[in-house]
Amino acid sequence: MSTTVAGMIFIVSLIAVLAxxxxxxxxHMYRVYSGTRHNPVERAVYRLLGVRAxxxxxxxxxxxxxxxxxxxxxxxxxxxxxxxDKLPLSLGMEPVTDHIAWxxxxxxxxxxxxxxxxxxxxxxxxxxxxxxxxxxFVSAAAGMAVAVALVRGFARSRSGxxxxxxxxxxxxxxxxxxxxxxxxxxxxxxxxLVQNFSGVHxxxxxxxxxxxxxxxxxxxxxAIKELGTNGGGFYNANSSHPFENATSWTNWFxxxxxxxxxxxxxxxxxxxxxxxxxxYAILAVMGVIALASVLLxxxxxxxxxxxxxxxxxxxxxxxxxxxxxxxxxxxxxxxxLTSTGAVNSVHDSYTPLGGMxxxxxxxxxxVAPGGVGAGLYGMLVLAVITVFxxxxxxxxxxxxxxxxxxxxxxxxxxxxxxxTPALVLAGTAVAMGSQERRAAMLNAGPHGLSEILYAFTSAxxxxxxxxxxxxxxxxxxxxxxxxxxxxxxxxxxxxxxxxAGSLAGQAPVPEGAGTLPTHRPQFVGMVVGVTIIxxxxxxxxxxxxxxxxxxxx
Amino acid sequence: MERLPSRLRRHLAALRxxxxxxxxxxxxxxxxATGVAQALFGERAxxxxxxxxxxxxxxxxxxxxxxxxxxDPIRKYFQSRxxxxxxxxxxxxxxxxxxxxxxxxxxxxxxSDEGRLSLLTQxxxxxxxxxxxxxxxxARPYCTPDGVGAVLKVFPDRAVSVNQACPAAPFIASYQxxxxxxxxxxxxxxxxxxxxxxxxxxxxxxxxxxxxxxGSGLDPHISVAYAELQAPRVAKERGLALDRVKALIDExxxxxxLGFMGEPAVNVLELNLALDGR
Numbered sequence: 067m068s069t070t071v072a073g074m075i076f077i078v079s080l081i082a083v084l085a086x087x088x089x090x091x092x093x094h095m096y097r098v099y100s101g102t103r104h105n106p107v108e109r110a111v112y113r114l115l116g117v118r119a120x121x122x123x124x125x126x127x128x129x130x131x132x133x134x135x136x137x138x139x140x141x142x143x144x145x146x147x148x149x150x151d152k153l154p155l156s157l158g159m160e161p162v163t164d165h166i167a168w169x170x171x172x173x174x175x176x177x178x179x180x181x182x183x184x185x186x187x188x189x190x191x192x193x194x195x196x197x198x199x200x201x202x203f204v205s206a207a208a209g210m211a212v213a214v215a216l217v218r219g220f221a222r223s224r225s226g227x228x229x230x231x232x233x234x235x236x237x238x239x240x241x242x243x244x245x246x247x248x249x250x251x252x253x254x255x256x257x258x259l260v261q262n263f264s265g266v267h268x269x270x271x272x273x274x275x276x277x278x279x280x281x282x283x284x285x286x287x288x289a290i291k292e293l294g295t296n297g298g299g300f301y302n303a304n305s306s307h308p309f310e311n312a313t314s315w316t317n318w319f320x321x322x323x324x325x326x327x328x329x330x331x332x333x334x335x336x337x338x339x340x341x342x343x344x345x346y347a348i349l350a351v352m353g354v355i356a357l358a359s360v361l362l363x364x365x366x367x368x369x370x371x372x373x374x375x376x377x378x379x380x381x382x383x384x385x386x387x388x389x390x391x392x393x394x395x396x397x398x399x400x401x402x403l404t405s406t407g408a409v410n411s412v413h414d415s416y417t418p419l420g421g422m423x424x425x426x427x428x429x430x431x432x433v434a435p436g437g438v439g440a441g442l443y444g445m446l447v448l449a450v451i452t453v454f455x456x457x458x459x460x461x462x463x464x465x466x467x468x469x470x471x472x473x474x475x476x477x478x479x480x481x482x483x484x485x486t487p488a489l490v491l492a493g494t495a496v497a498m499g500s501q502e503r504r505a506a507m508l509n510a511g512p513h514g515l516s517e518i519l520y521a522f523t524s525a526x527x528x529x530x531x532x533x534x535x536x537x538x539x540x541x542x543x544x545x546x547x548x549x550x551x552x553x554x555x556x557x558x559x560x561x562x563x564x565x566a567g568s569l570a571g572q573a574p575v576p577e578g579a580g581t582l583p584t585h586r587p588q589f590v591g592m593v594v595g596v597t598i599i600x601x602x603x604x605x606x607x608x609x610x611x612x613x614x615x616x617x618x619x
Numbered sequence: 620m621e622r623l624p625s626r627l628r629r630h631l632a633a634l635r636x637x638x639x640x641x642x643x644x645x646x647x648x649x650x651x652a653t654g655v656a657q658a659l660f661g662e663r664a665x666x667x668x669x670x671x672x673x674x675x676x677x678x679x680x681x682x683x684x685x686x687x688x689x690x691d692p693i694r695k696y697f698q699s700r701x702x703x704x705x706x707x708x709x710x711x712x713x714x715x716x717x718x719x720x721x722x723x724x725x726x727x728x729x730x731s732d733e734g735r736l737s738l739l740t741q742x743x744x745x746x747x748x749x750x751x752x753x754x755x756x757x758a759r760p761y762c763t764p765d766g767v768g769a770v771l772k773v774f775p776d777r778a779v780s781v782n783q784a785c786p787a788a789p790f791i792a793s794y795q796x797x798x799x800x801x802x803x804x805x806x807x808x809x810x811x812x813x814x815x816x817x818x819x820x821x822x823x824x825x826x827x828x829x830x831x832x833x834g835s836g837l838d839p840h841i842s843v844a845y846a847e848l849q850a851p852r853v854a855k856e857r858g859l860a861l862d863r864v865k866a867l868i869d870e871x872x873x874x875x876x877l878g879f880m881g882e883p884a885v886n887v888l889e890l891n892l893a894l895d896g897r
Binding site: 067069071072075076079111114115116117130131134135137138139142184186187195196197199200203204232235236239244247248251252255256257258259260261262263264266267269270271272273275277278279280281283285286287301302303306307308309312313314315317318372373374375376377378379380381382383384385386387388389390393394409410411412414415416417418421508509510511513516533535616619 | 653676677681840842875876
């Protein structure tokens with residue numbers, strides 16, 4: 067079988083399994099977020115937290131709860147890193163430097179998982195488990211909570227509340243993420259991932275040299291890292307490391323974990339608003355964009371159109387033999403289409419156009435299908451913008467799911483869309499403005515600009531993957547990228563929750579003759595168009611100076 | 620609780636939430652996962668360690684260098700791919716080169732500056748070395764015969780082969796009527812137009828994975844093509860029949876999982892162990 071045919075079957079098999087599981091999983095998540103009963107474990111947790119599980123929150127209280135939880139998380143992750151030498155299982159690692167600890171804390175709390183540090187030589191097992199992996203769970207659960215809160219805004223009418231953050235957080239963690247992660251971890255160990263508590267042990271190799279074999283609770287972290295679209299690797303080499311991704315089929319399984327929840331959430335959305343077909347329309351938008359992107363990334367990488375890949379005979383630099391080029395490209399597309407940012411190959415060494423696809427995927431705003439939760443609320447905001455644009459064209463008041471999209475709603479949606487481009491372009495411009503910061507680039511010329519543009523795009527969109535050549539563990543980059551991650555995560559969340567509150571308070575508008583149907587292919591096409599055109603208008607100049615210039619030279 | 624200001628109450632709840640979830644997700648979950656994993660798949664959960672005569676010699680998932688103290692290949696062993704992890708295959712410093720696809724111009728050593736090899740030159744040099752080791756041609760497109768990137772900087776009145784330090788003879792004498800010069804270390808050629816020259820190499824015996832570093836720096840595999848290229852040398856060094864060595868390659872080749880996942884790959888450590896065990 068040729069590489070191309072095998073690579074296409076690989077993609078088709080992923081689609082087939084996602085098609086099979088999105089419905090049961092989406093329905094399960096619907097029951098989790100709409101159920102009224104608490105199980106005994108959850109009741110115990112609520113008692114420990116001191117929260118009243120049946121008290122509903124207004125959007126403001128909901129948002130403040132998200133922020134309070136994130137601030138405390140941030141302090142906990144920062145603190146644990148700073149005192150890791152005094153904790154058990156530290157493997158003798160030093161306390162993490164302040165600017166790296168700050169960057170890492172922000173990175174994991176915001177579901178970005180940008181890594182300015184090499185895992186195997188910086189973090190002991192306890193920090194990996196109790197600081198970083200915990201955030202892998204809860205930052206994902208927080209994203210899902212916010213998405214569900216927005217959907218409740220559409221589903222409710224004349225309501226002052228949009229749910230209870232603590233309940234959404236705990237249920238999402240315990241009923242969705244934890245069981246899936248546990249099962250996923252065991253599957254990964256069966257594939258060869260390590261799961262132990264040993265430190266480094268030295269072996270004498272065949273040729274008489276020494277090699278340090280590293281250990282750790284890797285599989286348990288890998289499972290939630292992919293499932294929660296987090297992406298922060300246990301090791302510096304992330305999912306290209308054989309202990310994080312041992313075989314060609316663990317690679318397939320990890321891609322499945324990445325896409326699992328983001329592609330099931332539209333079903334949950336459809337059930338929550340009582341119109342399953344609305345969920346399928348959103349799913350179709352995500353699916354069309356994702357498939358196009360996966361195929362293009364494959365085409366560009368397999369063609370190997372650049373000087374070094376031509377000289378080598380294939381774009382194998384930074385790619386592992388067991389995965390090959392096509393499956394690496396598929397992983398790269400999946401990890402950047404969602405806000406995962408795990409890598410099984412090095413995007414910096416991709417062909418100019420293949421590397422551009424990973425950049426473009428993130429610039430889409432992580433909506434196709436996007437991070438867990440974040441992808442759904444991002445896509446719903448784009449749908450709101452689309453009905454507004456359509457309303458302008460035909461001169462009707464725009465409506466979506468029975469709610470009027472008035473001045474307040476469209477202001478919130480527009481602000482949402484503007485946050486990340488503003489952070490990306492301003493951040494890149496400031497970095498390029500100084501000789502010292504430009505010196506952090508590994509590669510010269512347009513590829514160097516791509517490295518910096520990639521870093522700010524990745525941080526602001528909470529992706530976390532890197533064109534890893536850039537030397538980012540300097541105080542300036544750690545602080546700047548940390549700010550981009552925080553603002554890129556929490557400003558949109560506040561805007562989304564404000565939108566949810568405003569929608570929930572409205573009375574429903576009955577469907578009339580002039581209502582744009584939002585479940586038909588026509589609407590799907592329009593949302594795809596709006597998404598791509600908005601991104602193209604925003605980022606084309608920057609892309610032209612980076613990857614496009616490199617690809618044309 | 621109820622009498623506290625709501626802001627304080629919220630942060631207290633957050634503090635407790637972080638504490639409770641840290642215990643549950645940060646301790647109970649990994650411990651339980653470890654317990655079950657160790658019970659079901661203990662050998663794999665411990666890192667797939669391979670032993671010889673009862674002593675651990677590595678992991679079947681982690682590649683090794685098969686070179687001597689000077690870094691030269693040991694001829695009786697199959698060689699792994701190039702590695703960017705530390706000094707090569709160092710699991711405490713994993714990673715890739717991160718060099719871009721158009722990284723084609725070296726910084727030549729000049730005075731105290733040690734210089735830097737471009738990715739293209741690394742590929743060319745590895746190809747030349749592998750060709751010499753296996754007794755085949757190491758020539759590739761975009762490479763000079765002396766194993767550096769064939770790249771010109773073109774100026775209005777001259778062209779410079781930027782990766783060939785003087786007094787090397789440039790790989791072509793002239794380019795579009797301009798005389799091609801060798802490069803003087805330390806001189807700034809940035810203003811010229813970069814022109815990589817493909818050349819007319821058509822057959823390339825050394826495969827792509829032999830001249831590129833993987834993503835982790837620990838890639839335990841090589842392609843079947845690279846294993847077959849090395850087979851005659853290993854057979855000769857060990858006095859084995861070539862067929863026997865090829866049969867061992869087959870035995871240690873993992874095909875695509877389910878017939879379509881990944882690429883066929885030869886596990887170098889296991890193959891070399893099998894050869895030693897004979």
